[in-house]
Amino acid sequence: MQILNFCRLREGVKSCTVRPLACLFTSTCGMAKSKFEYVRNFEVEDTCLRNCYIVVRLDGRNFHRFAEQHKFAKPNDNRALGLMTRSARSVMEELEDIIIGYGQSDEFSFVFKRTSTWFKRRASKLMTLVASQFSSSYVFHWKDFFGDHPLLYPPGFDGRVVLYPSNRNLKDYLSWRQADCHINNLYNTVFWTLVQKGGLTTVQAEDRLKGTLAADKNEILFSEFDINYNKEPAVYRKGTTLIWEKHDQTVITEVMKDKIKEVHGTPRSKRSVQVYHSDIIGEDFWEQHSNIFEDDGC
Numbered sequence: 001m002q003i004l005n006f007c008r009l010r011e012g013v014k015s016c017t018v019r020p021l022a023c024l025f026t027s028t029c030g031m032a033k034s035k036f037e038y039v040r041n042f043e044v045e046d047t048c049l050r051n052c053y054i055v056v057r058l059d060g061r062n063f064h065r066f067a068e069q070h071k072f073a074k075p076n077d078n079r080a081l082g083l084m085t086r087s088a089r090s091v092m093e094e095l096e097d098i099i100i101g102y103g104q105s106d107e108f109s110f111v112f113k114r115t116s117t118w119f120k121r122r123a124s125k126l127m128t129l130v131a132s133q134f135s136s137s138y139v140f141h142w143k144d145f146f147g148d149h150p151l152l153y154p155p156g157f158d159g160r161v162v163l164y165p166s167n168r169n170l171k172d173y174l175s176w177r178q179a180d181c182h183i184n185n186l187y188n189t190v191f192w193t194l195v196q197k198g199g200l201t202t203v204q205a206e207d208r209l210k211g212t213l214a215a216d217k218n219e220i221l222f223s224e225f226d227i228n229y230n231k232e233p234a235v236y237r238k239g240t241t242l243i244w245e246k247h248d249q250t251v252i253t254e255v256m257k258d259k260i261k262e263v264h265g266t267p268r269s270k271r272s273v274q275v276y277h278s279d280i281i282g283e284d285f286w287e288q289h290s291n292i293f294e295d296d297g298c
Contacts, residue, residue, distance in 0.1 A: 048121040052163040053111050053170050056130045060106030061156035067106075069152055074196075075188035076236045079145040083138060084108060085240050085275060086145070090137035091130055092242055092273050100292055102174050102280070104181035104239035108134065111170065114294060123161040131159045167293045175281040181239040183214075186229060189236070190217045193225055234277035241276040241285075243292060 048054050060066065072080050088108045092098045097116040102109050110130055112118070119125035135157050142151045164170040187209065194205040209217070221227040229237075246269050278285050286292070 046123040048123050048126075048161065049163055049165075050121070051114055052165045053114055054116065054121065054123075054126060055109055055111050055162045055164060055170070055173065056127050056159055057109040057162070058107060058131055058134055058157045058159045061158050063106040063155075066155055070146075070149070075185070075192040076233075081235060081240070083141060083145040085242070086141045087134050087137040088240070088242055089273050089275075090141075091133045092244070094133050095130070096244075099244065100174075101242040102177055102239060103242075104177065105184065107177075109174070109177060127159040127161050131157050167296050170293070171280075171286065178239055178280055182237060185232075185236050186214060186217050189227075189229065189232065190220055193221060193227065197225055238277045238279060241278060241280055242273050243276070243289060244271050245274045245289075246271050 067077070067080070084103055084106070088101050088103055088110070091108075091110060092101055095110075095112075095118070097112050097118050098110045099113045100111045112126065119129070135155065138155055138157075139151065162173070164173055191202075191205050191209060194200045194208060195202055198205070200208065212220075218229050221229050248269055276285070280286070
């Protein structure tokens with residue numbers, strides 16, 4: 001401390017006669033450099049291309065085993081789906097540059113706006129931040145959905161980054177994920193209905209569904225079990241879409257004036273994450289929420 005104070009007293013002098021201990025490890029006093037800094041040259045540049053939407057998609061790692069060990073209901077567990085949505089909301093509320101999220105089963109995609117400069121658009125930074133925020137939220141909110149049912153071990157989520165240059169490309173990506181949701185859920189619904197209500201083993205149910213088309217699966221549900229697939233909950237068939245929306249609210253304040261309490265209501269606009277279980281393959285959803293994307297003429 002005495003050495004540092006001595007250095008500070010010498011105003012107008014660029015270097016100290018007696019240098020602080022930290023300066024012994026730097027090339028110039030006061031600069032955070034050392035002879036070891038060359039190792040930064042091994043880092044790989046991973047800046048995402050400008051003027052492109054950045055999509056970070058997370059997938060649960062070995063979630064078939066995770067679901068079995070935590071006794072998830074089949075074919076869909078409302079607790080697990082609710083927890084996925086709650087975790088995704090946490091990500092969007094933390095990273096406001098995300099304009100839309102879409103999830104189904106054990107995956108969730110997050111779309112960063114084109115103009116985002118978060119972390120200098122470094123793919124590794126964005127992906128790891130989304131993955132860590134989602135995973136920690138999943139553990140943090142577990143009891144909110146599963147109550148006393150214990151979390152036996154930490155879940156894992158892997159991530160990837162993909163860039164899409166146009167609105168059309170991005171809509172097609174999201175449509176692809178929703179189509180995947182429909183295909184998987186229809187299969188799982190029929191499969192587990194054959195097992196749980198039809199008395200088949202899992203091997204027999206799998207063999208029964210080999211080579212069947214969507215129409216065949218719908219027919220099995222309807223003719224054999226009186227189940228209309230189109231009336232199944234939309235969250236199962238359509239997945240979950242999260243977007244930012246503004247809504248008006250009135251802030252109430254109380255003021256004492258001349259010993260009289262006055263109540264004032266001030267209108268304010270607040271932005272929050274809203275949840276939809278809608279068709280996003282057609283154009284209706286995008287027409288109703290046309291402010292999500294920038295206009296690029298595509």
